[in-house]
Amino acid sequence: MRLMTKAMILTAGLVLAACTNPNSFGRGGGDALNGAGAAGSASDPTSVAYFEQAVGDRVLFAVDQSTIASDYVEVLNGQANWLTTNGDFVAVIEGHADEQGTSEYNLALGARRANAVREYLISRGVAGNRLQVVSYGKERPIEVCSDEACYTKNRRAVTVLSSGLSG
Amino acid sequence: MMRYLAILLAGLFVSATSAAAQNGPLRIEITEGVIEPLPYAVPNFVPEGTESTEYAASISRVIAGDLSGTGLFREIPSSAYISGINDFAAPVQYADWKAINAQALVTGAVNVSGNSLVVKFRVYDVFSGAELGNGLQFAGTVEGWRRIAHKVADTVYSRITGEGGYFDSRVVFVSETGPKDERKQRLAIMDYDGANIQFLTGSEAIVLAPRFSPTGDRVLYTSYESGFPRIYLLDVGNVQRRLLEQQDGTMSFAPRFAPDGQTVVYSLTRGGNTDIFTLDVTSGAGVRLTSAPSIETAPSFSPDGTQIVFESDRSGSQQLYVMPAGGGEARRISFGQGRYGTPVWSPRGDLVAFTKQSKGRFHIGVMRLDGSEERLLTASFLDEGPTWAPNGRVLMFTRESQGADGRASLYSVDISGRNLKPIRTPDGASDPSWSPLQK
Numbered sequence: 001m002r003l004m005t006k007a008m009i010l011t012a013g014l015v016l017a018a019c020t021n022p023n024s025f026g027r028g029g030g031d032a033l034n035g036a037g038a039a040g041s042a043s044d045p046t047s048v049a050y051f052e053q054a055v056g057d058r059v060l061f062a063v064d065q066s067t068i069a070s071d072y073v074e075v076l077n078g079q080a081n082w083l084t085t086n087g088d089f090v091a092v093i094e095g096h097a098d099e100q101g102t103s104e105y106n107l108a109l110g111a112r113r114a115n116a117v118r119e120y121l122i123s124r125g126v127a128g129n130r131l132q133v134v135s136y137g138k139e140r141p142i143e144v145c146s147d148e149a150c151y152t153k154n155r156r157a158v159t160v161l162s163s164g165l166s167g
Numbered sequence: 168m169m170r171y172l173a174i175l176l177a178g179l180f181v182s183a184t185s186a187a188a189q190n191g192p193l194r195i196e197i198t199e200g201v202i203e204p205l206p207y208a209v210p211n212f213v214p215e216g217t218e219s220t221e222y223a224a225s226i227s228r229v230i231a232g233d234l235s236g237t238g239l240f241r242e243i244p245s246s247a248y249i250s251g252i253n254d255f256a257a258p259v260q261y262a263d264w265k266a267i268n269a270q271a272l273v274t275g276a277v278n279v280s281g282n283s284l285v286v287k288f289r290v291y292d293v294f295s296g297a298e299l300g301n302g303l304q305f306a307g308t309v310e311g312w313r314r315i316a317h318k319v320a321d322t323v324y325s326r327i328t329g330e331g332g333y334f335d336s337r338v339v340f341v342s343e344t345g346p347k348d349e350r351k352q353r354l355a356i357m358d359y360d361g362a363n364i365q366f367l368t369g370s371e372a373i374v375l376a377p378r379f380s381p382t383g384d385r386v387l388y389t390s391y392e393s394g395f396p397r398i399y400l401l402d403v404g405n406v407q408r409r410l411l412e413q414q415d416g417t418m419s420f421a422p423r424f425a426p427d428g429q430t431v432v433y434s435l436t437r438g439g440n441t442d443i444f445t446l447d448v449t450s451g452a453g454v455r456l457t458s459a460p461s462i463e464t465a466p467s468f469s470p471d472g473t474q475i476v477f478e479s480d481r482s483g484s485q486q487l488y489v490m491p492a493g494g495g496e497a498r499r500i501s502f503g504q505g506r507y508g509t510p511v512w513s514p515r516g517d518l519v520a521f522t523k524q525s526k527g528r529f530h531i532g533v534m535r536l537d538g539s540e541e542r543l544l545t546a547s548f549l550d551e552g553p554t555w556a557p558n559g560r561v562l563m564f565t566r567e568s569q570g571a572d573g574r575a576s577l578y579s580v581d582i583s584g585r586n587l588k589p590i591r592t593p594d595g596a597s598d599p600s601w602s603p604l605q606k
Contacts, residue, residue, distance in 0.1 A: 020258065066439070084235050092394075099549065099567075099573075100524070101226055101508075101524070102465070102485075102508035102509050102522050102524075102551055102552070103375065103376065103465065103509075103551065103552065103598070104376075104420065104421045104434065104464040104478070104508065104509065105462060105465075105478065105480075105508050106435070106467045107396065107418070107420055107421075107434075107436075107441075107464075108436060108462040108464050109443035109462070111418060111436040111441060112439045112440075112462075113438050114439070114440055115439025115440075116439065118439075119439075132395075132416070133439070134395050134396070134418065135418060135436070136373070137395070137473060139350070139352075139373055139375070139463075140350075140373075141346070141347055141348050142348055143348070144347040144570075144571040144573070145570060145571050146570045146571075146573065147547070148571040
């Protein structure tokens with residue numbers, strides 16, 4: 001039942017919750033828009049929905065690695081362009097690890113991944129003071145199986161936008 | 168000099184064979200083999216007054232649970248008794264206990280009066296026909312009956328093994344509910360055996376790795392309540408907490424107390440790089456201990472406060488290192504196949520417990536501080552994060568089961584690798600920290 005609900009959310013892709021919980025994190029469809037109001041339509045290039053779906057909000061990593069693979073350069077270039085164009089937004093880059101590893105190490109590894117994305121975005125012209133990083137280690141997988149099929153999606157850095165208006 | 172029954176836990180991986188049906192002083196055989204648990208009897212303590220009846224029975228059961236739970240003792244069921252103990256003051260009929268091979272006998276009396284509870288007890292070496300140590304009594308409140316039972320069991324354990332006990336202790340841990348991808352976590356505290364669970368925080372924020380202070384009155388932990396992992400200090404008595412450390416653009420986690428109860432060692436991540444720092448809980452003054460582009464985390468002080476064991480991937484994979492408490496050159500101590508993390512210095516100072524990953528499996532293990540005598544005690548899909556019992560003889564850790572329905576629970580195991588068993592908790596449980604013995 002739960003899996004089905006999630007599958008539906010993923011399919012819909014547009015479901016965004018305006019959420020003030022500081023523990024929210026970038027799940028399948030992204031639910032961590034910090035009270036920034038409407039996520040907008042994916043057809044609107046200034047919308048968060050567009051960022052998540054058309055630009056791409058995440059980068060995946062190899063086991064125990066924090067190097068950005070060449071496949072994701074285009075995604076990050078898109079993120080940098082979008083952030084440059086949409087200067088009202090700030091972002092928290094969330095780093096995650098799969099469950100293979102100890103808790104503390106995975107927190108540090110997730111931080112390396114998030115920081116790798118942050119550094120890249122800065123190198124593409126995004127102001128560093130608009131980009132925060134946080135690591136969730138292995139505490140918040142989006143896929144729950146104990147196989148590489150899930151692990152590969154859990155080893156991620158997700159750029160989660162919020163309106164900069166609240167400071 | 169105290170005379171022990173059949174069990175002597177001197178040395179690391181020592182066990183003894185109890186000499187069944189042997190007369191005279193018991194022979195001690197030190198082997199690395201399977202231990203034959205020592206048979207003992209705890210007849211229900213004698214109630215003094217009708218109010219005491221229920222407590223007398225319950226206290227006896229908790230004592231037996233503690234002793235048998237170590238795997239070192241085997242209780243002889245009351246159905247085998249030839250005679251009972253109806254009068255705490257009357258002489259013990261050794262022949263009746265010898266006949267059923269009870270090598271140790273624990274007798275006691277319980278007196279409840281209003282809200283006060285007094286337990287008197289004696290321990291006997293049946294085959295020598297003599298009392299082991301003197302009679303003792305513990306007094307407390309009726310609500311505290313379990314603690315008094317644990318104190319009695321600690322005394323019995325100590326007299327028979329020559330080791331400190333660990334039953335009158337508590338465990339702080341993370342209680343978990345919900346599926347893996349929507350897990351709710353909150354700090355909880357319980358007796359070492361899973362009784363008397365209390366929650367210390369709500370489940371609004373992710374909480375990680377609580378760690379007791381050396382006196383057991385405070386707990387360090389990591390919480391995401393600010394949106395970022397930060398270290399908090401919680402007073403167990405009044406459940407008040409305060410943020411210990413906050414620098415913009417950083418994350419802090421993996422805190423542990425130094426033996427002085429004043430200094431905290433922890434990891435701080437800035438710009439994607441994680442290093443080890445200390446912090447004075449009163450003044451907030453901090454010291455940076457490592458400065459490397461690699462991951463340095465999971466620090467743990469030696470019991471004398473002079474050294475710190477930690478993990479680092481400076482060699483290219485996670486390994487264990489020891490450095491002076493003030494920082495400085497670190498010495499690598501782990502060299503086996505695989506990755507080593509979460510080191511914890513034994514309260515005795517002789518061993519470090521750790522998590523090892525090798526060939527897709529996780530292990531809890533121990534080694535000496537020079538890296539020798541590595542011994543893996545467990546193996547599973549995911550075992551992690553050992554914590555030492557106050558006497559340095561038992562470890563508790565997290566075991567998480569595999570797959571979409573994976574659930575974390577607490578287990579304990581002897582440092583010999585024997586007596587692996589789950590600690591029953593109503594919900595999922597992870598990240599245990601074992602308190603010192605209570606005062």
